[in-house]
Amino acid sequence: DTAVSQTPKYLVTQMGNDKSIKCEQNLGHDTMYWYKQDSKKFLKIMFSYNNKELIINETVPNRFSPKSPDKAHLNLHINSLELGDSAVYFCASSLRWGQQNEKLFFGSGTQLSVL
């Protein structure tokens, strides 16, 4: 019973391709996020969604398009993949937006390699 699940775990693709990563949480949380972790392990917030509405886009290129069909799902579609997109992408969720004592629950990550 994984709380936050992401698929696929690994994604290897050629430059210029389009790919998607899926995320689902079964915790009943309102808020979901996408984080990018680079090779130096720096974790950078990309998007925040609350009740399937986009709250914050942290200056991410518009090749990245998140979609939330319902509050339990947050998918990430990436167009025209570039070498610099290679990273580990983590989905996360928290109970509610606007509560600064919420903790994050992370998925197991998707390692994206762009060749």
Next chain:
Amino acid sequence: GQQVMQIPQYQHVQEGEDFTTYCNSSTTLSNIQWYKQRPGGHPVFLIQLVKSGEVKKQKRLTFQFGEAKKNSSLHITATQTTDVGTYFCAGPGWDTGNQFYFGTGTSLTVIP
């Protein structure tokens, strides 16, 4: 977004030695959280500190929040090989609800 820096970036210790990582924010934080990421794994929540000067302990781990609420530390006493991983602090953005900004992380290696 705000900046949250951690030092050191890497630390190698002999098993049984102590370890400390420091977290510094460019702005005052309402609270700070700590996460641990094992090699190949995902970040897992450890603890949250809210009050100025707060100290919390979890077995061999001691967490401290600075008086000015701009810095924090994590101290591990007598490290074990199970402590290996990257430790992150994270603080919320004041104007962005509970969107957490993560520190740069400290990767701990424990040599048996």
